[in-house]
Structure formats: C-alpha cells, structure tokens
Amino acid sequence: MAKIKYRDALRIALTEEMERDPLVFCIGEGIAERGGSFRVTEGLLKRFGPTRVIDTPLAEAGFTGLGAGAAIAGARPVVEILFVDFVMLAMDQIVNQAAKYRFMSGGQGRVPLVIRTQGGAGEALAAQHSQSLEGLFYHVPGLKVVMPSTPYDAKGLLKASIRDDDPVMFIEHKLLYMTEGEVPDEDYVIPLGHADVKRAGTDVTVVTYSLMTLRCLEAADRLAERGISAEIIDLRSLVPMDTDTIIESVRRTHRLVVVHEAVKRGGIGGDIAATVVEQAFDSLAGPIIRVCGKNTPIPYNTSLQRAAVPSVDEIVAGIEASMGASIPVR
Amino acid sequence: MPVETASIAAMYETALTIRRFEQRAIEQYRLGNIRGYLHPYLGEEAVAVGAVAALRPSDYIVSTHRGHGHAIAKGHEPRLMMAELLGKATGYCRGRGGSMHVSSLALRNLGANGVVAGGMPLAVGAAFAIHLRGDSDVVVSFCSDGAAANGALHESFNLAAIYHLPVIFVLENNNYAVSTPIRDTALVENLSERAAGYGMPGVTVDGNDALVVRAAMEKPLQRARAGEGPTLIECKTYRQGGHHVNDPGLYMPKDELERWRARDPVGILRQHLVDAGVAEAEIAQIDQRIEVLMDEAVQFAIDSPEPAVADFLAEISAA
Ligand SMILES: Cc1ncc(C[n+]2csc(CCOP(=O)(O)OP(=O)(O)O)c2C)c(N)n1
Ligand SMILES: [Mg+2]
Numbered sequence: 253m254a255k256i257k258y259r260d261a262l263r264i265a266l267t268e269e270m271e272r273d274p275l276v277f278c279i280g281e282g283i284a285e286r287g288g289s290f291r292v293t294e295g296l297l298k299r300f301g302p303t304r305v306i307d308t309p310l311a312e313a314g315f316t317g318l319g320a321g322a323a324i325a326g327a328r329p330v331v332e333i334l335f336v337d338f339v340m341l342a343m344d345q346i347v348n349q350a351a352k353y354r355f356m357s358g359g360q361g362r363v364p365l366v367i368r369t370q371g372g373a374g375e376a377l378a379a380q381h382s383q384s385l386e387g388l389f390y391h392v393p394g395l396k397v398v399m400p401s402t403p404y405d406a407k408g409l410l411k412a413s414i415r416d417d418d419p420v421m422f423i424e425h426k427l428l429y430m431t432e433g434e435v436p437d438e439d440y441v442i443p444l445g446h447a448d449v450k451r452a453g454t455d456v457t458v459v460t461y462s463l464m465t466l467r468c469l470e471a472a473d474r475l476a477e478r479g480i481s482a483e484i485i486d487l488r489s490l491v492p493m494d495t496d497t498i499i500e501s502v503r504r505t506h507r508l509v510v511v512h513e514a515v516k517r518g519g520i521g522g523d524i525a526a527t528v529v530e531q532a533f534d535s536l537a538g539p540i541i542r543v544c545g546k547n548t549p550i551p552y553n554t555s556l557q558r559a560a561v562p563s564v565d566e567i568v569a570g571i572e573a574s575m576g577a578s579i580p581v582r
Numbered sequence: 583m584p585v586e587t588a589s590i591a592a593m594y595e596t597a598l599t600i601r602r603f604e605q606r607a608i609e610q611y612r613l614g615n616i617r618g619y620l621h622p623y624l625g626e627e628a629v630a631v632g633a634v635a636a637l638r639p640s641d642y643i644v645s646t647h648r649g650h651g652h653a654i655a656k657g658h659e660p661r662l663m664m665a666e667l668l669g670k671a672t673g674y675c676r677g678r679g680g681s682m683h684v685s686s687l688a689l690r691n692l693g694a695n696g697v698v699a700g701g702m703p704l705a706v707g708a709a710f711a712i713h714l715r716g717d718s719d720v721v722v723s724f725c726s727d728g729a730a731a732n733g734a735l736h737e738s739f740n741l742a743a744i745y746h747l748p749v750i751f752v753l754e755n756n757n758y759a760v761s762t763p764i765r766d767t768a769l770v771e772n773l774s775e776r777a778a779g780y781g782m783p784g785v786t787v788d789g790n791d792a793l794v795v796r797a798a799m800e801k802p803l804q805r806a807r808a809g810e811g812p813t814l815i816e817c818k819t820y821r822q823g824g825h826h827v828n829d830p831g832l833y834m835p836k837d838e839l840e841r842w843r844a845r846d847p848v849g850i851l852r853q854h855l856v857d858a859g860v861a862e863a864e865i866a867q868i869d870q871r872i873e874v875l876m877d878e879a880v881q882f883a884i885d886s887p888e889p890a891v892a893d894f895l896a897e898i899s900a901a
Contacts, residue, residue, distance in 0.1 A: 277714060303714060309744065314737025317703020318710055324692055325642065325711035344734070348697050349704060356683040357693060358675035359897075393898075 253436050259429040261403035262292045262368075265410035266330065268439055270300050273328060276414060277304040279315055280332030280368075289334060290370065290429045316342035316367065320350040320419070323365040328414055336371035336385050336423060350419040351394030362417040366410070370424040372463055372513055373550045373561050377426075382550035382557070384514035389421045390490050390523075396420040396444060397490040401465035403433040405488055408442030416444060425463040445492035449501070453483030456507040456574055459498055459524055461487040464511045464562060471567035482509075482571055490520060498524065499532050506537035507574045513561050516544035543570035587858040593635050593792050594851040595868050597627040600651045601848050602876050603660050607650070607667055607681075610880065611827045616667045620681050623651030625790075625822030628847035629754045630655040632795025633722055633815075636803060642690045642712075642721040644705035647682050648754075649694030652724055656691045658684070660875055661882040670886035677889040698759075699729035702738035702751075709747035713809075720748040720806040728759025730773050739814070743780040748806035750799065751814045754789060756821040761833045777814040789817025790847045793854060819847070 256264075270276045277300075278284075278293055284307040287294030297305040308315040312333055319331035333339050339346065350363050373382040389395045398413055398420055400406040406424070413420040450465055451472050460468045465486040472482040483501050487493060502508050508528055510521035521542040528540060543562045551557050562570075583591065604622040611620050623630065626648070634643065634655035645652040653663060658674065666673025667681050674686050685693030692708060695701035705723030712719045729735045730753065742749040753773055757764055770776070777784025783805070787798045795817055802813035820842035824831030831839075855865055 275711075275714065306745070309737075309740060311737040311741060313734055314703050314706070314741045317700075317734065317738070318707040318741055321644075321692070321704030321707020321709075322711040322714070323707070324687075324704065325708040327707075327711040327714055329707075329710075344697055344700055345703055349695075349700055353693075356675060356679045357685045357687065358673070358678045360675070360685065360687045361692075 253434045255432050256403055256435050257429065258403045258406050258424070258431050258433070259290055259292050261407040261435050262410055262424070263294065263296070264435070265407040266293065266296060267299065269411055269414045270296070270304065275326065276328040276330065277306065278330045278332065279306040279308055279319060281308055281310060281334055283307060283332050288332065290426070293332070312338050312341035313345055317345035317349060319365050319367070320345055320353070320363055323350070323363045323419070324353060324361050328364050330366045330368055330414060333367060333369040335381050336369045337380050337383050339367070339369055339385070346389070346395070346419070347392050351392050354418065355394060363419045364417045365419040366413045366422050367419070368422045368424065370426045372425040372427060373557050374426040376552055376554055376557065378552040379549035384512070384545060386421070386423055386490060387514055387519055390520055394419065395491065398422045398444060398488065399462040399490060400424070400488060401428065401462050401486050403431070403435045405442060405448065405486070407435055408440050409444070409488060412441040412444050415441065423462070427463050431466070442488070444489045445494055446488065447494035447497040448486045448488055449483060449497070450486045451482070451484040453481040453505065455481045455505055456509060456571055457483050457485060457498065457501040457505045458509045458511060458571060459485045459487060460511040461490065462513065464513055467562065467564050467567055468511050470564045471571060474564070474568055475571055480571065480575065495527055495531070498528065502528055502532050503535045506535055508536070508540045509543060509570050509574045510540070511543045511562055511567055511570070513545050515547045516542055517547045519544050538574055538576055541570045541574040543567050587860060589635070590793070590851065590854050590858055591860065591868065593631050594848070594855050595872065596655055597631045597792060597848045597851050598869065598872050599660065599875065600627045600630065600654045602872050603650060603654060603663070603879070606876050606880055607664070608827055610664070610668065615884065616681070618680055619647070620667070620827040621648040621825065622823055622827065623648050625842065625847065626754055626756055626819045627651055628792040628850065629752065629789045629795055629817045629819055632792035633752050633799055635792065635796045636799035637722065638719070640690060640719050642692055642705070642708045642719065644692045644701040644708065644721060644723045645694040646701065646724050646726060647694060647696055647698070648726065649684055650681070653684050653686070653691055653694070657689050658686055658691065660879040664879040664883035665886045668883045668886070669888070670883055671889040672882070672886040699725060699732035699734035702729070702734050705749055706738045706742045706747060709742060709749045710745065712748055713745070718807045720750060720803060722750050722752055724752050724754065726753065726759070727755045727757065727764040727768070727773060729753070730764070730776065731767050739776070739780045739782070739812070742812040743782045746809055746811040748809070749812040750802045750806060751812060753814060753816045754819055755816050756819050758821060758825070758834070760825045760829070772816060774814055774816040782812050782814060784814040784816065786816040786818060789819030790842070790845045791850050792847065
C-alpha cells in the first residue's frame with residue numbers, strides 16, 4: 253500500500269479502466285497534450301493514443317453531448333469539464349439529454365457517461381471558478397452524483413462510476429488534488445451508494461462529503477479533547493444516497509449535524525434533515541443543525557472567501573449547538 | 583422490375599406511409615387519443631425518404647421534434663409508433679416517450695428530441711463511438727432551419743469537422759421555425775454556406791424530390807465512410823401545414839403554400855414511378871397496402887394496454 257495524491261489516484265483509476273475496456277475514452281479541454289489543469293490525465297495520451305485521449309475546443313455543450321451520444325452508442329466516455337461552473341454551459345446535454353435518455357426511450361438505451369469536474373472554493377478564484385453546484389445535479393432524476401474526499405475513495409469510486417450504466421457527475425474538489433492517502437495497488441471498486449464512517453462516535457452524527465469531510469474530522473479531533481464523540485459520515489455518493497447509514501447512526505447518537513460547502517438555501521443538507529425527520533423523528537434529542545456555505549457568490553478576497561464557506565470553528569460550534577450548548581450558529 | 587425502379591417504388595411506399603401516418607395521427611389527435619405536441623412531417627417526406635434510402639441498416643439517425651418521417655424511413659413499424667403516440671405500453675418507448683421522443687436503438691434511430699438542436703451533439707457522439715470502434719457506419723443528424731442559429735449546431739459542426747467524424751448533417755429548411763421565417767434569423771441565402779466556416783463541404787438541394795436528396799447523399803457518404811469527415815446538406819422543403827397540429831399556420835402566405843403544394847414530394851415520387859413505366863394499377867396496389875397498414879396501426883394502438891402505473895412506480899423506486 254502506497255501513500256499517493258488524490259490526483260494520482262484518479263489517474264490510476266482512469267488508466268486501469270482504459271486498460272480493461274477499450275471503449276473507455278477521455279475527452280476534455282487540455283487533457284491530452286497538457287495532461288489537464290490538475291495533471292490528472294498526465295501521460296494518458298502517450299499510453300493510449302489520440303483516439304482515446306482527446307483535446308477539445310472550448311465547446312462544453314458540444315463535447316459533453318458528444319460524450320452522451322457516444323455512451324448511447326456503446327462507448328464509455330469520461331468527459332472532463334474544467335470547472336463545475338462551466339458545466340452550466342452543458343446543462344441541456346446533461347439535464348435534458350443524458351439524464352432522461354434511458355427513461356424516455358422506455359429503457360432501451362443506457363448512458364454510461366462520466367462527467368469529471370471539480371468545484372469548491374480554492375485559491376482566490378472568485379465567483380465563477382469556486383462554486384459548489386452539486387445540488388443542481390442532485391435534483392435531476394436520472395443523474396448520479398459522486399464526490400470523493402480521499403485518494404482511496406477517489407480511485408474506487410471513479411472506477412465504479414466508469415462501470416456504471418447511468419450518467420454520473422463525478423465532482424472533485426480543487427483543494428483535494430494534492431492531499432495524500434493510502435491507496436492499495438490492486439483493482440478495487442467502491443460501489444456507489446455506500447457512505448463511509450470516517451470516524452466512529454457516540455454523541456452526535458455529522459453527515460458530510462468532499463473537502464468538508466477533512467474539516468469535520470479536524471473538528472471531531474478538537475471536540476474529542478473536550479469529551480464529545482462525533483461520528484463523521486462521509487456520504488461519498490450523494491445519488492444514490494446511503495440513508496440507511498445516516499438513520500442507523502442517528503438512532504444511536506440522537507443528534508444530527510449536516511455540513512457542506514454548497515450554500516445552505518436549497519442545499520442537500522435540508523434534504524438530509526427532512527429525511528431524518530421523516531424516518532427517525534423519535535430518535536432526535538435536539539435540533540438538526542446545518543453548517544453550510546453562506547448564501548452568496550464566492551468572494552475574491554481571501555478573508556471574505558474564508559467567511560463564506562464553513563470553517564473548522566463553525567463546524568465545532570455547529571456540533572456543540574446540536575448538543576444543546578449555547579453557541580449560536582448562523 | 584429493374585433495381586432502380588424497385589428502389590423508387592420502395593421510396594414512394596415509404597413516403598406515402600409517412601403521409602398517411604401523419605394524417606391518421608392528426609385524426610387520432612382530434613379524437614383526443616393523442617395528446618401534447620404533435621409536429622407533422624407533411625410536405626417534407628422526400629428528405630427523410632431520400633436521405634435514409636442511401637443508408638445501410640447499421641447507420642444511425644438522430645431525429646428532431648418533427649421526427650415521425652425519419653423514424654418510418656428508418657424502418658419503424660407504424661403500429662408501434664402509433665402506439666407510442668397514444669402513450670401505450672406496446673409503443674417503442676412503452677409510453678414513456680411520446681411523439682417527441684420516439685426512438686429505436688435496434689433500428690439505430692437514437693431518437694426524436696424535444697430540444698431544438700439538442701440531438702446534434704449526440705449525433706456527433708454516436709459518430710465518435712463508430713470512430714472508436716473502427717466501424718464504417720455513419721450518422722445522419724437531422725435538424726431544421728430553426729437550429730441554424732443555435733450554439734449546439736455550431737459546436738456540433740465544428741467538433742464533427744475537427745475530428746473528421748462520419749456525420750452527415752441534413753438540414754431540412756422548411757422556411758419556418760414555428761412562425762418565424764428563416765430570412766428574419768439568417769442573413770445568408772443558403773444555410774449550407776454555414777459549412778464553409780467549419781471547413782466542411784456544404785450543398786443546397788431540392789428537398790422535395792427524394793431522388794435528388796438520395797443522390798446528394800452519395801458523396802458525403804463516401805467521404806464519411808472513408809474517415810474524411812462530415813458534410814452539410816441543406817434540403818429546401820416546406821411544411822404543408824402549421825407548426826403543430828393545433829397551429830393553423832395563418833402566417834404562411836397562401837400563394838407560398840400553393841407553390842410548394844404544386845411540388846408535393848409524394849406526388850413527385852409517384853411521377854418518377856410513372857416515368858419509370860410502372861402501371862397505375864401497380865401503384866394503386868401500393869396505396870391500398872398502406873391503407874390496410876394504417877387501419878391496422880390505429881387499431882393496434884387503440885387496442886393496446888396502457889402502461890401499468892405499478893410497473894412505472896416499481897421502476898422508479900429502483901432508481
Ligand atoms: C432550444 C429550444 N428552443 C425552443 C423550442 C420550442 N420550439 C419547438 S419546435 C420550434 C421550432 C423549431 O423550428 P425548426 O428548427 O426550424 O424545426 P421545424 O419545426 O421547422 O421542423 C421551437 C421554437 C425548443 N423545443 N427548443
Ligand atoms: Mg424549420
């Protein structure tokens with residue numbers, strides 16, 4: 253088992269899947285010659301050639317639709333869209349075409365398409381390069397949504413996504429590419445729809461995903477020093493969502509905090525809270541707390557950006573509030 | 583019958599099948615058996631018939647909201663199409679799709695589309711899959727003039743061109759996008775001029791003569807199968823009626839409509855048959871066959887079961 257970076261784990265997953273299946277191909281802006289903005293696809297052109305590793309013009313709708321059409325016709329495309337912000341240019345192809353194709357065709361057609369993209373606030377990239385837009389895809393029937401937080405999960409989930417017969421939005425976080433973790437050499441897949449308990453705990457259930465998993469773990473460390481045991485559940489895939497693991501945990505801890513970087517309004521946290529109220533209302537010993545991004549575009553200024561997305565301090569405060577402490581949460 | 587005469591006869595039969603299918607569909611609409619949007623292909627039959635006549639069964643088509651003609655030309659059975667239009671469980675899409683989403687993967691029709699130009703990137707993708715597999719099939723991507731100003735068309739043209747993909751873009755210029763005439767939304771005389779901007783060949787042909795359309799496919803098909811890339815064929819044609827079944831089309835000048843009716847695509851094919859020496863009686867037999875087929879199609883659709891709600895709910899709960 254080697255310690256490798258998130259971006260390398262993604263590259264290994266792509267390489268293994270392309271070796272396994274000649275119908276897997278990668279297409280996107282600057283992914284071939286340059287190896288991608290985050291170097292995830294570095295070396296793939298050399299290894300697999302220009303028919304399977306393809307640079308595109310800046311035509312997000314066109315090449316995303318190309319991926320969908322190729323998937324319908326039997327290939328397994330991995331389309332890379334530079335930033336989730338730019339996925340907005342391809343929304344018709346994703347929402348009206350790829351997501352609905354299987355259904356509209358009465359089940360005749362499948363769309364084994366993966367759209368790899370990355371989101372989140374990073375190094376002062378401002379409002380059009382920092383968004384967390386997973387809620388948009390989460391809302392559309394027919395799409396799966398995967399957001400790994402570790403190199404291990406990134407590899408196993410990307411492989412599962414490529415093998416999946418439905419369109420998958422695979423959203424990486426720009427601050428995770430350089431993070432490291434243990435990744436076994438062997439060929440493993442992590443089935444979609446299985447959350448991972450990243451830290452077991454007894455006092456409060458914290459449900460999160462992507463970069464915020466790391467912040468929640470840090471918050472849990474701090475709270476442990478004060479005798480509070482937080483269970484951190486990393487959803488890993490939002491659709492399908494492993495609600496069983498959430499409910500089981502809440503039944504034990506009686507408390508729930510949901511943490512995500514995406515804005516609170518209309519966010520996935522609200523949906524998770526509602527599900528828990530529907531299915532485990534009688535287990536709750538206190539209010540469900542959501543610690544989420546503020547309802548604002550991401551500002552350029554570093555201090556302002558920091559204020560816009562959940563910090564470890566805010567997560568700690570949120571968990572304390574769920575425990576009945578008197579610390580207010582916005 | 584000589585081979586060419588037989589082929590014209592087959593094209594005539596397909597064109598008339600489309601004509602009669604649309605007329606029966608309109609009847610079913612008026613009876614309330616078909617609901618929603620229904621966009622008849624009346625007057626444009628020669629485009630689908632001519633374009634698809636040049637294809638092999640393994641070639642793909644990608645259709646539009648005005649898609650019944652494309653589907654019938656590609657070999658869809660009228661009864662299974664009519665059933666889909668009536669929303670029945672026996673339809674091509676088991677009643678989930680309806681008129682705007684008819685498809686048959688088995689017949690390699692990737693489907694009609696409710697979004698103007700929305701299917702064009704899919705066509706380019708299907709062509710990419712062909713290229714990846716090293717096959718020699720082609721994809722015909724249908725659109726009309728309304729798509730000519732949409733970004734998806736332009737991105738599709740460019741992607742197909744730069745990757746030398748086997749796509750033939752067949753643009754049915756029927757002069758209207760709903761009520762908006764093309765002269766208001768494009769400043770070129772022929773929309774085929776758009777091709778030059780992408781480094782692909784573009785031609786404009788008479789879209790009301792199926793033999794002309796079929797002939798226009800020849801070079802583009804060779805080019806596509808040889809891996810040399812896409813071609814744009816603009817077929818000038820006309821919608822003999824409103825945009826959809828409930829649009830009386832009052833904005834269409836009477837004399838314009840009459841001019842195009844005088845060049846009716848089904849009539850032109852019939853004349854080709856007569857010119858080839860086929861007897862009236864033989865043509866009448868074709869006409870007769872189609873009437874029977876249509877009666878059967880409508881009856882089959884009406885008699886078919888509705889999709890079961892329980893099946894639907896079971897399917898979606900698994901997703
Ligand atoms: C992107 C998009 N915009 C608007 C519509 C509404 N609409 C449906 S058909 C149509 C006209 C399309 O005209 P054209 O492309 O020329 O096709 P035709 O109806 O002539 O076959 C419009 C505007 C749509 N379906 N999709
Ligand atoms: Mg038109």
